[in-house]
Amino acid sequence: MSAQDSTEGIVIAIDGPSGSGKSSTSRGVAKARELRYLDTGAMYRALTWWMLSQGVNVNDADAVTALVDTPVITMGTDPGAPSVAVDGRDVAAEIRGRDVTTNVSAVSAVPAARERLVRTQREIIAAARAESAGIVVEGRDITTVVAPDAPVKLFLTASPEARAQRRSREVRSVDVAATQADLARRDALDSSRAHSPLRQTEDATELDTSGLTLDEVVALVVKLADEARGH
Numbered sequence: 001m002s003a004q005d006s007t008e009g010i011v012i013a014i015d016g017p018s019g020s021g022k023s024s025t026s027r028g029v030a031k032a033r034e035l036r037y038l039d040t041g042a043m044y045r046a047l048t049w050w051m052l053s054q055g056v057n058v059n060d061a062d063a064v065t066a067l068v069d070t071p072v073i074t075m076g077t078d079p080g081a082p083s084v085a086v087d088g089r090d091v092a093a094e095i096r097g098r099d100v101t102t103n104v105s106a107v108s109a110v111p112a113a114r115e116r117l118v119r120t121q122r123e124i125i126a127a128a129r130a131e132s133a134g135i136v137v138e139g140r141d142i143t144t145v146v147a148p149d150a151p152v153k154l155f156l157t158a159s160p161e162a163r164a165q166r167r168s169r170e171v172r173s174v175d176v177a178a179t180q181a182d183l184a185r186r187d188a189l190d191s192s193r194a195h196s197p198l199r200q201t202e203d204a205t206e207l208d209t210s211g212l213t214l215d216e217v218v219a220l221v222v223k224l225a226d227e228a229r230g231h
């Protein structure tokens, strides 16, 4: 069945760099329209957390590849209470730590890691479409690789300053310049890798969220979703 088959739930695909508003927008839209929600970045973070917990050198692609299928990663897709577990352990807090944030781009650059997680993401999407009104999926390669046929495709952006301000507020850091440098480093790695880099395509609607409130962005995306569903 095609992505637009009316008997199946809708897919809303959202990509963009860190701090552009993907997670909060996606959750807001999913809550507003009773859709499921999938944070694919949390999956790359969970895999990275597990690799680090096993002492794997994440800069060694062969070492990562050898173990990529070992951990069981389970995602909860309720937008009101999304969850992520590795081998049954809730790792929601651990995956936001500095160690994981520093190393996640290295793991995400390993083709076998991407193949494994994209497969799981497509299974989650298929289940959500069969069982619910649909799903909002956010990450770096959702509009290009994971769900290129999605009827709603968005690329969120925001100025580097706005993104750094938002992230700093979140982690209660006063060092906005350091946060901005960290985001720039991860942007560069995520956009320059050979496999499925963060890439803006013409068929995705660009939404610059710098001067918009979260509620305004959610309302815009809900409108696009309603139009796509013919409501």
Ligand SMILES: Nc1ncnc2c1ncn2[C@@H]1O[C@H](COP(=O)(O)OP(=O)(O)O)[C@@H](O)[C@H]1O
Binding pocket: 016, 017, 018, 019, 020, 021, 022, 023, 024, 025, 166, 167, 170, 209, 210, 212, 213, 214, 215, 217
């Ligand atoms: N349009 C917006 N205006 C102001 N703050 C926002 C906006 N969108 C998101 N935020 C805030 O910015 C931070 C980062 O947003 P998040 O959704 O986690 O971005 P991403 O998933 O792209 O990294 C969060 O604290 C969120 O509440």
Ligand SMILES: Nc1ccn([C@H]2C[C@H](O)[C@@H](COP(=O)(O)OP(=O)(O)O)O2)c(=O)n1
Binding pocket: 017, 018, 019, 040, 041, 042, 044, 045, 104, 105, 108, 138, 139, 140, 141, 142, 186, 190
């Ligand atoms: N679909 C995806 C999602 C995330 N990634 C990688 C690239 C990102 O730096 C990390 C973490 O993603 P995440 O969305 O949690 O990052 P931020 O919350 O925006 O800081 O994972 C990816 O390669 N592909």
